[in-house]
Amino acid sequence: MFENRCYCGELTLKDIDKEITIAGWVDRKRDLGGIIFLEVRDVSGIIQTVFDSSESEENAKIADSTRSEFVILVKGTVRKRSDDTVNPNVPNGDIEITAKEIKILNKSAVPPFAIDSRDNLNEEVRLKYRFLDLRREEMQTAMIMRHKLMQKTREYLSAHRFLEIETPVLNKSTPEGARDFLVPSRINRGEFYALPQSPQLFKQILMISGYDRYFQIVKCFRDEDLRNDRQPEFTQVDMELSFVTADMVMNIIEDLLKVAVKEVIGKEIDYKFPVMEYDEAMSRYGTDAPDTRFGLELKECSDIFANSEFKVFSSALANGGIVKGIAVEDEGRLSRKITDDYTEYVKRYGAKGFPMFRYKDGNFEGGISKFISEDEKKKIIERFELTNPAILFFSVDSAKIVNSTLANMRLKIARDLDMIDSDKLNFLWVVNFPLLEYDDEDKRFYAVHHPFTSPLPEHLGMLENLTKESGSKIKAQAYDVVLNGSEIGGGSIRISDPELQAKIFNILGISEEEAKMKFSFLLDALEYGAPPHGGLALGLDRIMMLLLKRNSIRDVIAFPKTQKGQCLMSQAPSPVSEDQLKELSIRIRTNAK
């Protein structure tokens, strides 16, 4: 019955007069009385079938009895439509199928929403009926594109001698980094596995084992709060290579991304990814993931306002803060109401305000302009290279708050003023991240990337006699790849020298015993001839989301979770039986705090 089935969307004028069979879902029914049109949909597309009651009363009756989403099989002949009945709005609107036979394979309940709905559906209802949502074109496109990206990635990496090797999902918990998802062990009472946050240690082990190029398209798990680009389980293209420099890794990944983008959306990336130092990214954009599709760069102004009569600036500067600003040629579009709203808006980033004034023909007006001296004025015009009328916004506070405020406001203003070309794909590398970050509360250093990241060779000497200040200046052989202001991947050259690794643990306040307990197998392995190695992991979901211009990674994942980590379709997570808990020696604490 199904042997000679054709795909609806693949029939063309070339198939005219062929006897064919199609099977799929009733997408739409147009019942004109004596003639009935059924649009039949399968994974490839939609085609119109025709049931003429004067040819077969019986078939017309069956066609009439179908409803939306019924599963049917139609045998018939492909026919060219007459000129006056061609539908130019659909790809195969020049042909149709005259039905000789129709069979209802299955009925459908009335769907809660139309599969071809033009309305923006509430995400809650989409997730509950994900099996129907996935029938929609938007989701189908995403799934097909995602498949292509994975296929192309496998093909490319295999051709470049990478071996796809699986690593365990049931792992050892390591307290550093994100919160682990834990899995209780029945056989080992009271003990737990952790789901991997990434296969980091295992891929390094594989390098030491001599598999000099590894990759894996793999699920990773992090028990942290969700965002539009963060799911508790997500997919990485994980890679590791031996005998490489950072440049070599970056070149391979860059090439892979170009091939993948070409394959998925047919776009040619005809430029070499710019490489930007971390320090430069922070200075010019206030973030380690700059969106370079538009200007509005941040300008350092601390020197200009050091002795300002505007006490908000000068006193903050005296207390170790900084002042940075951005200039927006808004053509008067940023109204008083909007700039007032911004003043409120910046509070979420910890800023106390968003001081501003306007520039026009050599003069400053409004806002804090009356506090600006002639000398400061001159320097500002020079610094921002002001010629056209513009509005200048400033942020004054700790470097962290200033950068975060301006980085976010830069984006918001660009969006509000529609300054971003959404067709652009701006890739770039951000390199030489700090190795360490000092935590004032815990009074210790943390690894910015992870504890196995190698410092820049020329910074190795700085590991001696560390202070809070000198430690923060050490740079790592770490690199992130950024697309349109989103981090889509990151990696580093790892430490392959056990002595250096021991030194880093020491700096991180991880004792020898602690290190042995947490990472003993890696430390052991490092003693047995570890090759120089490094790698990178790409966030597959985020790449898909950006390439397909979707608002959330949920739209490129078949079965995603809500912000509370629930699956509205399967109702996970859910309570388990007392018996199951007992077997695992687990008791649920009530009133746990």
Added chain:
RNA sequence: GGGGUGUUAGCUCAGUUGGUUAGAGUACCUGCCUGUCACGCAGGGGGUCGCGAGUUCGAGUCUCGUACACCCCGCCA
């Protein structure tokens, strides 16, 4: 842990200053219709206004709490 927005028919939404029987489009059901293509026409059914308190003569509308969804801060080496 915190801030914000939303929740009204299956779906997408409107609902004025608190006031009679809560509306629209669409979907659904019935009938008519032989070239439609978001077919059309006629008729019909469909509501725990998220849930729980409170204020009031009277609450979809005001107040408080709560649940869920989404966005953001914290968090995410």
